[in-house]
Amino acid sequence: MILTPLALHYLDNALCLAQKYNADPEIVALGAILHDIALVAKVGTKKDHHINGANLAKELLLKYGYPENKIDLVIGCVINHKSSKNATNIEELCVADADILAHFDNIDMVLDVAEKQGIDSKNILEWCEGDYNDLSENSKSDFRPKYEKFIIETLKRLEDTKNKG
Numbered sequence: 727m728i729l730t731p732l733a734l735h736y737l738d739n740a741l742c743l744a745q746k747y748n749a750d751p752e753i754v755a756l757g758a759i760l761h762d763i764a765l766v767a768k769v770g771t772k773k774d775h776h777i778n779g780a781n782l783a784k785e786l787l788l789k790y791g792y793p794e795n796k797i798d799l800v801i802g803c804v805i806n807h808k809s810s811k812n813a814t815n816i817e818e819l820c821v822a823d824a825d826i827l828a829h830f831d832n833i834d835m836v837l838d839v840a841e842k843q844g845i846d847s848k849n850i851l852e853w854c855e856g857d858y859n860d861l862s863e864n865s866k867s868d869f870r871p872k873y874e875k876f877i878i879e880t881l882k883r884l885e886d887t888k889n890k891g
């Protein structure tokens with residue numbers, strides 16, 4: 727598996743959160759690297775990628791002799807990465823929050839995904855608000871300025887596109 731610049735950025739976010747929330751950095755790093763493994767490996771559908779990803783990650787970690795008592799912690803990060811509301815421990819919360827925060831650093835990706843999913847410009851902001859609301863309560867308040875900056879930039883981009891079109 728190749729770590730793209732986006733994946734490295736995501737990993738960096740996850741490790742910053744691990745430090746901030748005093749989580750185990752090893753579990754968070756492995757959870758962050760493996761969270762979308764089913765999408766990368768093109769196994770199953772996007773809807774089930776957290777479950778398929780957990781199975782693939784488990785196979786991989788067992789194959790390389792990763793300690794079994796830690797495997798469940800990494801798997802939990804993969805299974806519960808779709809929303810911080812699903813997190814059952816601080817490591818899972820770091821991985822889920824990092825996934826959302828990475829969106830706020832990447833307007834191009836968000837606009838591209840919105841277009842592919844048929845989300846029109848009116849509904850993009852609602853969609854982004856849903857993303858923001860999936861953050862943990864601490865991250866919501868800590869990263870509110872980042873989110874607001876992202877929304878302002880997104881509105882500018884949508885306006886530019888409308889004016890060009």
Ligand SMILES: [Fe+2]
Pocket residue numbers: 761762775807808
């Ligand atoms: Fe994912």
